[in-house]
Amino acid sequence: MTRVDPAAILPHAVLALLDAADADTLLRDAEGLADGLTDAGWTPEVESGRFGADGWDIVSSAWAPGLSAFLDGDVHEVRTAALAIAAALVDGGDRWSLDTEGPSWSAWSVEDPRWRTDEIDWLVWSGRGVVVSLYTAPEMAAGPGVLPAHLQLAISRADTPDEGLARDEARDRRVAAEGSVVERWYLAGHEGLSDELLARLEADDDGRVSAAAASERLLRDDSPRG
Structure with a gap:
């Protein structure tokens, strides 16, 4: 197949x-994550942990530090981007080790018939203390609507348990009271955050924190209750 040039395809x-x-850098802590994403060209959004760049979106978390980048669109565009990501990691040489249980679709072409006949699994690379996971899917039915073709690029610490970190209410209270602006911004959208601490962050002196908390409150209010 023709070699994919990641720089010609990816932002x-x-x-x-x-x-x-x-x-040790990007996934070191909340500050490292926010600074690393900003330095890489991603723009923070109002919502806690969210960044955007060139039509791509990132959802990130500070505990444990990690992120997922998403791209939706035409299946050809999405597959081309996914293959370019895989090529960029292959170009990284011995920095990355590939390990996948399913077909290694990183070497396919965009039009390869196996996209339609094989069950696509995550491609997983490890190195530099992190795990990089890549997945793509075509357009598919989702309830009454349609989910567009999409890819997900996840980057997590290799030492993070598969189930994530246990809730730490003492840490949440400490961060809400004396954490940095970046830590409080991340805390506003942290899963399991109590209504009490969310209210405190809504009243935060820093506008970025209070706006993120207000956005999280709207999401909670709009979510269906069981």
């Missing part, structure tokens, strides 16, 4: 993200 922010993926 600089995505390539820079792959270059920055390291447990």
